Amino acid sequence: MTANPLMTEQKKIDNAAIDADWWRGAVIYQIYPRSFQDQDGDGVGDLVGITSRLDYVADLGVDAIWLSPVFTSPMKDFGYDVSNYRDIDPSFGTLEDFDRLVQKAHSLGLKVIIDQVISHSSDKHAWFAESRVSRTNAKADWYVWADAKPDGTPPNNWLSIFGGSAWHWDSRRMQYYLHNFLVSQPDLNFHNPDVQDALLGEMRFWLERGVDGFRLDTVNFYFCSLGLENNPVVKAEDFNASTAPAVNPYNFQEHIYDKSRPENLAFLKRLRALLDEYPGRTTVGEIGDSQHQLELMAQYTSGEDMLHMAYTFDYLGGEFSAAHFHAAIAATEQQAPDGWICLAFSNHDVVRHVSRWAAHGQEAAFTRLAATLILSMRGSVCLYQGEELGLKEAELSFADLVDPYGIEFWPEFKGRDGCRTPMVWQSHAANGGFSIANRTWLPIPAEHLSHAVDLQDKVEGSPLEFYRSMLAFRRAHPALAKGSIELLDTVGNVLAFIRQHGDERLLCVFNMGDSEASYVLPAGLVPTDIGCPGVTAAPVGDKLALEPFAAYLARI
Known part of the structure; x- marks a missing residue:
């Protein structure tokens, strides 16, 4: 090349x-x-x-x-x-x-x-064009082909995500081919x-x-x-x-x-x-x-x-x-x-x-x-x-x-x-x-x-x-990009977790509802403001009052 x-x-x-x-x-x-x-x-x-x-x-x-x-x-x-x-x-x-x-x-x-x-590929791909010509050509089994049942119906009950059977009859090979999506998207045979x-x-x-x-x-x-x-x-x-x-x-x-x-x-x-x-x-x-x-x-x-x-x-x-x-x-x-x-x-x-x-x-x-x-x-x-x-x-x-x-x-x-x-x-x-x-x-x-x-x-x-x-x-905060996560117990529609990477430990609290909520900080946690643009709340004592869809991120 x-x-x-x-x-x-x-x-x-x-x-x-x-x-x-x-x-x-x-x-x-x-x-x-x-x-x-x-x-x-x-x-x-x-x-x-x-x-x-x-x-x-x-x-x-x-x-x-x-x-x-x-x-x-x-x-x-x-x-x-x-x-x-x-x-x-x-x-x-x-x-x-x-x-x-x-x-x-x-x-x-x-x-x-x-x-x-x-x-899968397009049915216009050269591989499929060759595969559908016969059952004996060099790419005959590059796609998923199967014989019809004795009554002519598809091999099984598999469905396409885009609607209908996942099998389509091809009159050249007198077989069905598999398509998990559109009829024009035949599935490749990874067993080959x-x-x-x-x-x-x-x-x-x-x-x-x-x-x-x-x-x-x-x-x-x-x-x-x-x-x-x-x-x-x-x-x-x-x-x-x-x-x-x-x-x-x-x-x-x-x-x-x-x-x-x-x-x-x-x-x-x-x-x-x-x-x-x-x-x-x-x-x-x-x-x-x-x-x-x-x-x-x-x-x-x-x-x-x-x-x-x-x-x-x-x-x-x-x-x-x-x-x-x-x-x-x-x-x-x-x-x-x-x-x-x-x-x-x-x-x-x-x-x-x-x-x-x-x-x-x-x-x-x-x-x-x-x-x-x-x-x-x-x-x-x-x-x-x-x-x-x-x-x-x-x-x-x-x-x-x-x-x-x-x-x-x-x-x-x-x-x-x-x-x-x-x-x-x-x-x-x-x-x-x-x-x-x-x-x-x-x-x-x-x-x-x-x-x-x-x-x-x-x-x-x-x-x-x-x-x-x-x-x-x-x-700016590696704990968010690469750190571990520790889920915290909450009540109501509040999600809270701790992200940690190295010496950096961040508390993240989110009110995921459309009404006010509160969150009691776990004992021993002393949050420090770090200027997160998403923060719309601040604790009073050990309690955090959260407006609808409010977030609180702080170093602990």
Whole structure:
């Protein structure tokens, strides 16, 4: 492979000088490329546009960016259906544009993490085109194929997350192929070592180009059972709609045969071994499994030969309450004491958390508390573009939808378009400064314009400035980034814990409710103010009076 000239100097860095542990406690800013900045005026964001906005991202005080997929794709699932793992889709630009983005990010001190979607490919990928031709060609078993039952129906009862059977009939091979998502997203056969080798080779291509890590889409979907057994019905007490919306029958099964298989562990070790060849690179896995999330997170991130970190849907769904967060933190610490979680309240797949959790209407106070809370918890953090502006979920009409998931389950589930609308940079510019196009790929809600960057930049008390201040505070206190966590007993809707790293010990208390609350300080604790921007309370004696959505952080 030809060396990338823009990365030549990067490769000269002394490996000993690289902080291989930079990811632990890092804050990662997720960029959804279609919606960040459109430079060429076609209504779709692109790499040149992202590069032009990296100074803004660096100024936030984050450590890295995560780019959702920019590979060649027919865009049936907007990049999560890859047809060429080694090239950039023309809608986003070129490989040279990507190289310049990486170079600019590194010059600003930002790491670059890219999405890797390897559980499945597009049906337009050359591998699948060859695989479906016959049952005897060189790539015949690179995808999951199975014969029909004698009556012509699919091999088993497995369901697609996007609706209907997970099996699709192919008339050329006279067999069914597996697709956990869209029909146009056939699942790769990880039981074939040649498939594993090929995918690891695709990842090596990007490591050689200088990326700092991978976000691994649907990391627990890589393997299915070779026996193709029917999934059992989920027990009523185990029913959980965190992986799929409640209206989706996917929730009715316990997915023990179509994903989250034990064979995955050996492959993740192979993947980690590849990353270890490149000092300072990292991995973050997405675990979508409503019944076994924490168990898998523990398996996938514990030790030195698995993933560096992973995220579950514990905080991307569920409720915003002290009881839920206390239970989730306790379970994480108990089941994965040497694992590492990546925390997120919002991303490109879920309703923005201000809309999801702030139905009480106290959005400003809630936004500050949510930022303070996630940046105080143990783990690394993903912030989703626009989160720092306090953006709410966009309300779109059915005619505006492009997400196949939302189109399938409308109107009870409106899909993912509402969290994917373009960034708003300038309140009075066309399309909020995102694009000069007459029409953008998704409309920009009028209510988002009042949250534009230019209305918040350097404005005291704005969500943007609050996030900047809180990120700077986290960076100044290693206990928040890398420290241990000790949960404290509380009453009501108050969450409290101690973060400790070395000699630094911080008390963190949060009123997660929309009414006043109080917290009695544990005996012997003498708090000292440390100027946290999220603090809206102070103790009187041993009692802390907390306004709705108030936070208290102090050294003890």
